Amino acid sequence: MSADGDVWVGIDLGTQSVRVLAVSGSGEVLGSGTAALESHRDGPRHEQDPARWWRAARDACAGALAGLAGRRVGGVAVDGTSGTVLLVDAADGRPLTAGLMYDDTRAAGYTDRVNEAGAQVWASLGYRRMQPAWALPKLLWLLDEHPDLVGRATLAHQADVINRALVGGPVPTDLSNALKTGADLIHETWPVDVLDKLGVPERLLPGLVRSGTPIGTVCAEAAALTGLPEGTPVIAGCTDGCAAQLGAGALAVGSWNSVLGTTLILKGVTAELLADPLGVVYSHKSPDGRWLPGGASSTGAGAIARQFPGRDLDELGATAAEFEPAGVLAYPLASARGERFPFVAPDAEAFVLGSPRDDRELYAAMLQGISYIERLCFDYLASLGAPVDGDLLLTGGGTRSAYWCQLRADVLGRPVKLPASAEPALGMAVLAATPGRAPADVAAEMVRIRTVIEPHPAAAGRFDEPYRRLVGELARRGWLPADTAALVAGRAS
Structure with a gap:
C-alpha cells in the first residue's frame, strides 16, 4: 500500500499538448498542467521538434506541482504517441532529427521489405504485418535519409526523450513503445x-x-526545471493508448476499455497472447507480464460529424429512443473508405439499407450501427478465445451522451462502467505507483467510477435481429470473412 501522502505524477505527450497530472494514492487529482505542442504537416509528412517536447513537459510538470511543495513524489511515468521515433546522439541524447510522428507515412515504401524480413516474428506476435506508419519502416527511412548519423546515433521513441532528460543520462525504452x-x-x-x-x-x-520498470531517478537539473524532487523514481511508461487503458482501470483479465471518439478503439487484458488469423488484433505487454490486446475500428462518432455537420446532436438524440430498433440499417464510417477492425477491408464504404423517414431516424440508426460494430468487435474477440466477461469501461467523447451509453449497454446486453476520468496522464500516475504491486490493485485504488449503467431488462433481444442483418450484409459485400460472420452470428442466436 502506498503512503497516504505520496504524490504520483503522470506525463502524457499528446499530439497537440503535453498534459501532466499529480495524483494522490486514492486517485484525487492534486494538480495539473498543460503546455502546447506544434506539428508540421505536409502530405504524408508529420513532424514535431523534440526539443519542444522537453520544454513543454518541464513547464506542464512545474504547473502541476506548483502548489505541492513539500509533498513526497513517489514516482513519475511518461507516455508517448505510438510509433513516434527519431535519432538522438548516443553520447548526450541530443536530438539529431525531427520526431517522425505516429501518422507520418513517408516510409510507406519500406513496409514490404520490413514485412518480408520479419514475417515469422510478426506472425508469432499476432499482428502479422507492420503498417506504413509503424516505427520500424520509419527507422529505415531515417537511416537512409541520414547515413552520416549512423555511427553516432541511437534510436529513441518520444517518451525516451523525456525520460533521458529527467534522469540526465541514457535510458532503456519500454516494450510498449518498442512494439x-x-x-x-x-x-x-x-x-x-x-x-x-x-x-x-x-x-x-x-x-x-x-x-512499470524503474529506470532511474530525477537528476538535479531536471528537478530545478520541473518541480519534481531530485531522486524521484522514473518509471518506464508506455504508448498513449495503453496509458488511457490504465487510466480507465481496465487491468484485470477479461476487462476491457472501449474508447468511442472519432473512431472506436478496444483494449483489454488476457492471460495469454491472442492468435488472430486476420491480423487485426495486436497485443502490448502488461507490466505484470499479461497481454493487452486491442484493435481500432474505422467506425465511430466521426461518422456522425460527417453526416450531420453543424447540427444540434442533442436535438436529434432527444427522440432516438423512439426508433429502437430503427427501420433502416446503417454501417457508419468516420472516413470515406476502409475498415481496420474487427476485419480489414480497404474498400469498405459506409451504407444505409432502407430509406429513413427523417434525420431523426437516420441519426438513431447510426448510433445503433456503431453500437452493432462494437458488439461485433467483442464477438470477434470472443471467437479468438479472449475473455470478454470482465468489467467494460466506456471512455471517449461518446460517453457525453447518456442515451448512447445506455444504448450500448442494451445492444451489448451487459453493464458498462464510466470512469470519472480516464485520461492518459492519469494512467501514467497509476503506472508510476505500480513497482512492487499488481497494476490491477493500484488501479482499483486510484481510478474512480462515476456511474454504472445496467442494460434495460425490456431491451433483452431487441437488437439481435438487426445486428445479425448487419453482420450478414458485411459478409455479403465480401468485407467480413464468411466463417467469421457465421461464428459471431451464432453468438446472437
Missing part, C-alpha cells in the same frame, strides 16, 4: 537477426524493459 519498432514482446528482446537483414546496427538499439 511498432519490431521488439519481440514474447522474449522481451530485439529480433537482432531480422534487424540485421534490414541494415539496422545493433548498437543503434536502446535496451528494453517492461512498462
